Amino acid sequence: MVDPKKAYDSVIEQVRKRISGKEEVLKLMFISLVANGHALLEGVPGVAKTTMAKAMADAVQADFGRVQGTSDLEFKDIVGYTFIDSNHQIQVKKGPIFTNMLLIDELNRAPQRTASALLEALEERQVTLGDSTIPLKQPFIAFATQNPLNVEGTIPIPKVLADRFLMRIEVGYPSVEEEIDMLKIKERPVEANVERVLSISDILEMQRMVSEIKVSEEILKYITNVVNQTRVDIHVVMGGSPRAEISFMQAGKARAMIEGRKEVSMDDIKKLARPILSHRIVVRSTGGIGVNGIIDGIIATT
Numbered sequence: 001m002v003d004p005k006k007a008y009d010s011v012i013e014q015v016r017k018r019i020s021g022k023e024e025v026l027k028l029m030f031i032s033l034v035a036n037g038h039a040l041l042e043g044v045p046g047v048a049k050t051t052m053a054k055a056m057a058d059a060v061q062a063d064f065g066r067v068q069g070t071s072d073l074e075f076k077d078i079v080g081y082t083f084i085d086s087n088h089q090i091q092v093k094k095g096p097i098f099t100n101m102l103l104i105d106e107l108n109r110a111p112q113r114t115a116s117a118l119l120e121a122l123e124e125r126q127v128t129l130g131d132s133t134i135p136l137k138q139p140f141i142a143f144a145t146q147n148p149l150n151v152e153g154t155i156p157i158p159k160v161l162a163d164r165f166l167m168r169i170e171v172g173y174p175s176v177e178e179e180i181d182m183l184k185i186k187e188r189p190v191e192a193n194v195e196r197v198l199s200i201s202d203i204l205e206m207q208r209m210v211s212e213i214k215v216s217e218e219i220l221k222y223i224t225n226v227v228n229q230t231r232v233d234i235h236v237v238m239g240g241s242p243r244a245e246i247s248f249m250q251a252g253k254a255r256a257m258i259e260g261r262k263e264v265s266m267d268d269i270k271k272l273a274r275p276i277l278s279h280r281i282v283v284r285s286t287g288g289i290g291v292n293g294i295i296d297g298i299i300a301t302t
Contacts, residue, residue: 002202004034004209008258010197014059017192019052020185021178027258028169028275029056029143034206035254037166037247038122038142040107040279047171048182049145053103056143058194060203062100063137069106075117078104082130092129097121100137100200104144108154115157118142122164139203159238159282166247167275206257213253214263222302223248223269229298230281236294238282247276273299 008030015026025041029052032039041049057064067078080095096102107115121127125136144165147154162168174182185192223245231239251272252264278291289297 002198002205002209004206004257005260007198007202007206011056011059014194014197015052015055017194018055018185019048020181021174022048022052022171025169025171026052026056027255028167029053030258031251031254032143032166033060033139033141033203034258035166035210035250036139036141036207037250038144038164040162040165040168041143041145041171042148042168043145043171044173045147047173049171050103050105052171053101053143053145055194057101057103059197060101061196061199062139062203064101064103065096065099066103066105067096069104069108069110071109071111073110073114075114078114078118079121079127080129082132090130092132092134094134097127098134098136100139100141102140102142104142106147106154107144108146108157112155112158115161119161119164122161139200139207159280162279163241163243165279166251167272168279169275170278210250210253210257213256213261215249215253216263219252219264219266219269220249222266223252226269226273226298226302227277229302230277230295233294233298235283235289236281237284240277240280244276244280248272251276270299 011030012026019026029039029041033056041053043049054064067073076095078095078097080093080098082090082092085091121136122142125138125140126133127136128134146157227240227245227248230236233239248269249264252268255268255272256262256264273295274292277295281291281294283291283294
């Protein structure tokens with residue numbers, strides 16, 4: 001049986017060959033993977049969002065696909081299309097979404113109509129092409145990067161789509177020490193080889209093991225109280241849905257598991273509050289408080 005803590009450590013060791021720092025970001029990405037959830041990676045261009053996703057995929061023995069978000073990206077560029085061959089038979093040309101791990105680079109540069117077409121795939125792990133409904137591979141995890149909305153050419157992704165992502169992970173600028181380490185990594189004449197240390201069966205096994213992690217009545221009440229506070233806060237226009245509560249529970253279980261624990265703690269929920277809630281709630285003009293400030297205030301008073 002796979003040891004989740006050792007599996008996590010081994011993956012991070014491999015990713016370290018290409019990435020300096022970003023401990024919390026990488027941890028949240030791995031949590032998404034074993035919680036069977038998708039993740040949004042948000043940060044300015046050049047902070048290694050794509051590199052992290054690719055390095056983590058390389059450490060896992062899984063198929064990997066990539067889509068570049070552009071203003072003219074179409075649904076067929078992601079999912080594929082049907083066509084009639086020379087024998088007048090309907091054939092299916094599958095797109096890059098038919099993979100285990102999909103990287104959607106700069107999702108918020110894609111047209112909203114195209115981005116919304118991902119809903120079925122993200123929620124139900126299947127796509128509809130013509131008259132056929134085709135299941136995606138197992139596991140299927142999407143990492144989507146997005147730039148802050150003040151970057152040229154970006155548009156907000158629909159909230160209904162954002163809600164399908166388990167969490168939103170902020171990727172900030174590196175520290176001076178991390179930047180020095182990054183330059184040393186880039187200075188190497190040959191890019192370090194990331195070894196595949198996990199198999200598909202390992203990932204599926206860990207996803208199954210997440211369901212065995214216990215959540216006490218106290219933690220369940222705390223989760224519902226936190227999400228309910230987002231619905232009554234005067235600065236919030238739209239609060240978290242029941243899907244946010246489910247995401248808290250699943251991510252909390254995954255976090256406890258990779259830390260070698262059998263039960264979700266209060267600290268797990270507090271540490272996951274920003275990633276779970278920040279892309280789900282809509283706030284009013286808050287005089288500079290921002291969505292994270294509102295979430296921090298809810299956690300501090302709940």
